[in-house]
Amino acid sequence: MRILIASALLLTLASCNLPGSTNDSEKIPPAKVPVQTTPVTTTKSANTGSVVSLNYTLRTDSPTGPIQETTIESVAISSGLYKTGSTYQPFQVVLGQGQVIKGFESGLMGVKIGDKKTIKVIPSEGYGRPVIVPKEQIAPEFSLTRDKKLFENILTQTIEKSQFPAEMQTKVMEAKVGDTLTWANNSVAKVASVSSGSITLAIENTGNPFYKKEVKLGAVASTAGADFKVVSIEGNNVTLQITNKESPFFGKTFAVGESATPKNGNKITIQAISDTSVTILADHPFMAKDLYFDVEITDIQ
DSSP: EEEEOOOTTTTOEHHHHHHSSSSSOOOOOTOOOOOOOOOOOOOOOOTTTTOOOOOEEEEEEESSSEEEEEEHHHHHHHHHHTTTTTTOOOEEEEETSOOHHHHHHHHTTTTTTTTTEEEEEEEGGGGGOOEEEGGTTOOOOEEEOOOOGGGSSSEEEEGGGGGSOOGHHHHTTTOOOEEEEGGGGGGGEEEEEEESEEEEEEEEESTTTTTSOOOOOEEEEEEESSEEEEEEEEEEEEEEEEETTTTTTTSSSSSOEEOOOOTTSSSSEEEESSSEEEEEEOOOTTTTEEEEEEEEEEEEE
């Protein structure tokens, strides 16, 4: 999932990935994939690159928990999961290609034809678990306190020459005081001083929402993704009230139990909210469950 966050340095919004946001909903061994295999007698063990064919029955919560899926027709009938027209036969997976969830794939390493085993997959190796993120990553409104220096129009920063990207190395090595460089967000950086191993830059702080504005109590500013208001100034600390217009909960209720769907992401539900963090759960029926796969290996190629 992609969630827009407020940058700790320049207070601009940027996207980040939360753990569990990949499309693992397609990585559960589906019972609908028809594969015709013919078992052969061999002692070959499965490893990376092996094509493993198997029957499985998936239970949740415990080894004797409720059956959720199966490739075996008789089990589907007895558990009330049978669907007319569905094909019940061995499922096939190529190991090492991430075709199935991590814990299931790991449990198949080293198996042989005829093996029967139960593979336990914990949430962190299956469909993840509730994730705790900083509040500013997801809340539609929050407060943020930063050093007043970060709101200055010009930021001075000393950087080791080796830290510059390769395409800038020649220009950096030849840089003289007064030269200008194009910096992040296309801002202009002027060379303030140069030493043998580092360079000090005076950077136009254009990512600052209060760029060329006075930072005072009650001052407001806006960007495409957020609104900012100065609500407190104590010494060198400036506290902002920020409205994150890119939050999936913008314009919605932000409370425990509420759900929203980020742009290009999966539905998420709030599990807990603290002063500094939010616990969220992705929308997947097996997200926080232990999974138990009863498998029987029918072929390895």
